[in-house]
Amino acid sequence: MRQSEIDPPGLPPIEFDFQLIETVNARLRVALAGTGPLIILIHGFPEGWYSWRHQIRALVDAGYRVAAPDVRGYGGSDKPLAIEAYAIKEMCSDIAGLIAALGAEEAVVIGHDWGAGLAYATALFHPERVKALAGLSMPHLGRGPMPAVELLRKIYKDRFSYILYFQEPGVAEAELDADVRTSLRKIYYSNSGEAQKAKHKFENPSGLGLLDRFVDPNPFPSWLTETDLEYCASQFRDGGFRGPLNRYRNSERDFAELAAVEGKRITQPAAFLAGSLDANLRMIPGVDMVELMRAQFDDLRYVKLIEDAGHWLQQERPAEVNSALLEFLHGLRAG
Numbered sequence: 001m002r003q004s005e006i007d008p009p010g011l012p013p014i015e016f017d018f019q020l021i022e023t024v025n026a027r028l029r030v031a032l033a034g035t036g037p038l039i040i041l042i043h044g045f046p047e048g049w050y051s052w053r054h055q056i057r058a059l060v061d062a063g064y065r066v067a068a069p070d071v072r073g074y075g076g077s078d079k080p081l082a083i084e085a086y087a088i089k090e091m092c093s094d095i096a097g098l099i100a101a102l103g104a105e106e107a108v109v110i111g112h113d114w115g116a117g118l119a120y121a122t123a124l125f126h127p128e129r130v131k132a133l134a135g136l137s138m139p140h141l142g143r144g145p146m147p148a149v150e151l152l153r154k155i156y157k158d159r160f161s162y163i164l165y166f167q168e169p170g171v172a173e174a175e176l177d178a179d180v181r182t183s184l185r186k187i188y189y190s191n192s193g194e195a196q197k198a199k200h201k202f203e204n205p206s207g208l209g210l211l212d213r214f215v216d217p218n219p220f221p222s223w224l225t226e227t228d229l230e231y232c233a234s235q236f237r238d239g240g241f242r243g244p245l246n247r248y249r250n251s252e253r254d255f256a257e258l259a260a261v262e263g264k265r266i267t268q269p270a271a272f273l274a275g276s277l278d279a280n281l282r283m284i285p286g287v288d289m290v291e292l293m294r295a296q297f298d299d300l301r302y303v304k305l306i307e308d309a310g311h312w313l314q315q316e317r318p319a320e321v322n323s324a325l326l327e328f329l330h331g332l333r334a335g
Helices: 049-061 089-100 114-125 148-156 171-178 180-190 193-198 228-236 242-261 290-292 316-334
Strands: 016-022 027-033 038-042 067-068 106-114 132-135 270-275 299-305
Touching: 016 089, 027 049, 027 089, 027 242, 038 049, 038 089, 038 114, 049 067, 049 316, 067 089, 067 316, 089 114, 089 242, 106 114, 106 316, 114 132, 114 242, 132 316, 148 242, 171 180, 171 242, 180 193, 180 228, 270 316, 290 299
Parallel strands: 038 067, 038 106, 106 132, 132 270, 270 299
Antiparallel strands: 016 027, 027 067
């Protein structure tokens, strides 16, 4: 897909290249555009570089060089089979290695969802490579008292949890790979602001699988067109969901690896953006997640909650996200 095919009507295309870039242990497909200080855009589950399509122009126009990779397991990047290949230190080494491979000493790292988790962890494991960072939709709460999957087993017991459902290799893959387009359509809608406002979280709460529970909206909210959805689906049809799901299967391994940075605060200038309707802001009932985050940072200098937006923030509300990111970045330059 050429960049001109995803630009808004009436705007001249940005010239960018897809490149396959060797990092330390993986080869990543990266969308590259612009010149200037480097920004790395890291997507979440189940997305790809394309989830940043609305941000690339704004950042390039503001004078930045933008690199939006498919993280390992996704799109045109390497897709190792081993579960341990998707552990947190491996994934962070890809980001640090990408910065180095692009000839930069450091970069501003911006991540969404799992990509936000990688941004936070890269700032801890490779602080010399991260000039500043922004996390979208996923708060940073530190290592925690136990592996996340262990905590979820205690909380959910016999109730359904999608993360617990993802743990058994092959089970979720069989469901999601069967009809990629419908899988993405239901997953994307389930965490959108529109679904939260309509209280359309589950259509069939007793369904055996994940998709049995989710609503298939008709029509889909306008922020994701049929063309967008088809491109996203095309990125999963060859490689499937195994790599993306393997990221969820490293909870115990991540917990062990994060012991090396336990208690360490993120010292780089940081921003956090989220939709006011994002369920991640209500992970712990009655607790202000932003205030909880502050204990993990020396300089969480910019926080923006976008009203009535859901989890897919940079796609649901691109203009507001672009404005917020540029305000944060301008503050870095001014400082």
